[in-house]
Amino acid sequence: MSDIRVSIILVTYNSAHLLPTLAESFAADPGAAQCEFIVVDNASTDTTSTLLFPHAQWLIQATNLGYGSACNRGATVARGTYVVFCNPDILVTPYWCQRLMAHLEAHPEVACIAPETRYPHESAPLGSGIADRDTLPGAALMMRHNFWHALGGFDERMFLYWEDTDICWRAQRAGLRTVVARDVEITHQRNGSGGGAQTWLHLYIQNGIYAHLKTQSWARVCMFVVKQLIALPWRLVSTGDRRLWHAFTWNIQRLSQTLKIRRDILARLPLPSKGTP
Numbered sequence: 001m002s003d004i005r006v007s008i009i010l011v012t013y014n015s016a017h018l019l020p021t022l023a024e025s026f027a028a029d030p031g032a033a034q035c036e037f038i039v040v041d042n043a044s045t046d047t048t049s050t051l052l053f054p055h056a057q058w059l060i061q062a063t064n065l066g067y068g069s070a071c072n073r074g075a076t077v078a079r080g081t082y083v084v085f086c087n088p089d090i091l092v093t094p095y096w097c098q099r100l101m102a103h104l105e106a107h108p109e110v111a112c113i114a115p116e117t118r119y120p121h122e123s124a125p126l127g128s129g130i131a132d133r134d135t136l137p138g139a140a141l142m143m144r145h146n147f148w149h150a151l152g153g154f155d156e157r158m159f160l161y162w163e164d165t166d167i168c169w170r171a172q173r174a175g176l177r178t179v180v181a182r183d184v185e186i187t188h189q190r191n192g193s194g195g196g197a198q199t200w201l202h203l204y205i206q207n208g209i210y211a212h213l214k215t216q217s218w219a220r221v222c223m224f225v226v227k228q229l230i231a232l233p234w235r236l237v238s239t240g241d242r243r244l245w246h247a248f249t250w251n252i253q254r255l256s257q258t259l260k261i262r263r264d265i266l267a268r269l270p271l272p273s274k275g276t277p
Contacts, residue, residue, distance in 0.1 A: 004035075004036045004079045004080045004081070005034065005035075005080055005081055005082060005101065006034065006035045006036070006080045006081075006082045006083075006084060006097045006098075006101060006142075007035065007036040007037075007038060007074075007075075007078035007079060007080030007082070007083045007084070007145070008032075008035050008036065008037050008038070008084045008086060008097065009038045009040065009071055009074035009075060009078060009083055009084065009085050009086065010022075010037065010038070010039045010040070010053075010056075010074075010086045010087075010088060011039075011040050011042065011067055011070040011071060011074070011085070011086070011087065011088070012039060012040070012041050012042065012044060012048055012088045013041070013042040013043075013044055013064060014044045014045060014046045014048070015044065015046075015048060015088035015089070016044070016046040016047045016048045016049070017046075018088045018089050018189075019048065019049070019052045019053075019088060020052060021091065022052075022088055022089075022090065022091065023052040023053060025090075025091040025092050026053075026092060028094070029092055029093070029094050029095065029096065030094055030095065031094060031095040031096070031097055031098045032092075032097075034097075034098070035080070035097055036057075036078065036079055036080055037053055037055060037056035037057070038056060038057045038059065038074040038077060038078055039053055039056045039057070039058050039059070039074075040059045040061065040070040040071070040073050040074045041058060041059070041060050041061060042061050042063075042064040042065055042066070042070050043060075043061050043062060043063050043064050057077065059073055059074060059077070061073070065156075066156075066158070066159035066160050067138070067154075067159075067160050067163060068153075068154030068155060068156055068158050068159075068163035069154070069156045069159075071085045071138075071153070071154050071163075072153040072154055072156065075145070075148055075149075075153060078145060080145060081144065081145055082097075082100075082101050082104065082142055082143070082144055082145060083142070083143055083144075083145050083148055084097060084100070084140060084141065084142045085138055085140075085141045085142075085143075085164075086139065086140050087138070087139040087140070087188065089139075089188060089189040090139050090140055090186050090187060090188050090189075091186060091187040092140070092186050093115075093184070093185060093186060096115055096140075096184050096185075096186060097142070099181060099183065099184045100113050100114075100115065100142045100181055100184055101142070103129075103130050103179070103181050104142065104144060107130065107177070107179070109175075109176060109177050110130070110176065110177045110178070110179050111143060111144070111147045111151070111168075111171035111174070111176035111177065111178060112136055112141055112142070112143050112147075112167065112168050112171055112176075112178040112179070113130065113136075113141075113142050113143075113178075113179050113180070113181055114133075114136040114137055114139075114140060114141050114142070114179075114180050114181070115140055115180070115181050115184035115185050115186045116180060116181070116182060116184065116185040116186075117137050117139060117140070117185070117186060117187075117188045118185055118186070118187050118188070119187070119188070119189075120187055120189055122187075126182060126183050126184075126185060127182030127183060128182055128183050129182055129183070130179040130180065130181055130182065131179060131180050131182055132177055132178070132179050133168075133178060133179060133180050134168070134169075134172075134178070135164070135165045135168050135169075135178070136164060136165075136168050136178055136179075136180065137164060137188070138163065138164030139186070139188045140186050140188075141164055143167075147171070147176070148167075151167060151170050151171060151174070152170075153167075154166070154167055155167075155214075157210065158203075158207045158210070158211075159203055159207075160200050160203050160207075161200060161203050161204045161207050161208070162204070162207035162208055162210070162211045163207070165211055166207075166210075166211040166214065166215075169211065169214070169215040169216065170214070170215060170265055172215075173215050173265050173266065173268065174268055175268070201235065201239065201241065201244065202241060202243035202244050202246055202247045203247070205228050205244065205247035205248075206246070206247035206248075206250050206251065208224060208228070209221075209224065209225055209228065209247070209248070209251045210250075210251055210254075210258060212224045212225075213251065213255075213258045213259070213262060214258060214261055214262050214265055215262070215265055215266075228247075228248075229248075232244060
């Protein structure tokens with residue numbers, strides 16, 4: 001068993017404007033000294049600097065792999081019993097990782113846990129314990145390393161968006177829980193990297209349909225698809241983005257393959273014993 005308890009996997013893409021404040025945030029966290037840092041850089045073209053995380057293992061990619069694929073690259077080399085997948089546009093609080101880990105150790109049936117996520121300048125009282133959530137944000141998502149492996153990691157067909165929801169849904173289908181730690185918080189500047197939601201709207205629709213097809217009831221699948229179809233004319237007019245059509249055709253072309261994946265998932269994934277390191 002590895003002596004390293006937590007591996008923090010940070011995915012960056014043209015995130016030079018975000019990394020200094022993120023690095024300061026980690027530097028102010030005494031618990032960070034107990035963690036392994038792995039930075040996966042998705043072929044950034046800005047001035048992203050390894051000097052900001054001098055003790056991290058940097059994995060420089062030749063092309064932009066997308067978020068889930070980059071997370072998988074980091075997790076493959078991670079030595080920790082627990083892995084945390086992080087966006088570059090977050091600010092952490094002291095001992096946040098240790099508190100998430102304590103919850104996982106107390107609840108071996110939990111596959112994924114995330115802290116309460118706040119917007120900048122948002123203030124809300126913290127609670128206690130954990131609470132089940134159908135989906136969790138991937139900005140700071142902790143898993144047991146062996147559960148990540150048993151679930152097959154993030155689905156690399158998803159370049160961006162829904163990869164965090166998808167792995168939560170697959171964990172739930174395998175009989176595990178996905179929860180938020182009500183006594184831990186981070187700050188997340190949404191759309192702080194990646195070009196903003198509108199840039200990748202077609203992927204939001206495409207991956208949303210795909211994720212629903214993989215694990216959700218047919219009623220939920222139909223409801224989601226219908227909502228996207230109703231919004232499609234307005235989105236086409238307002239954005240002029242013809243890629244929005246591709247979000248639907250992509251899923252139609254791959255439907256038989258997706259349905260096979262669905263059958264495999266609904267047959268329940270083979271997982272290690274709950275909570276086994």
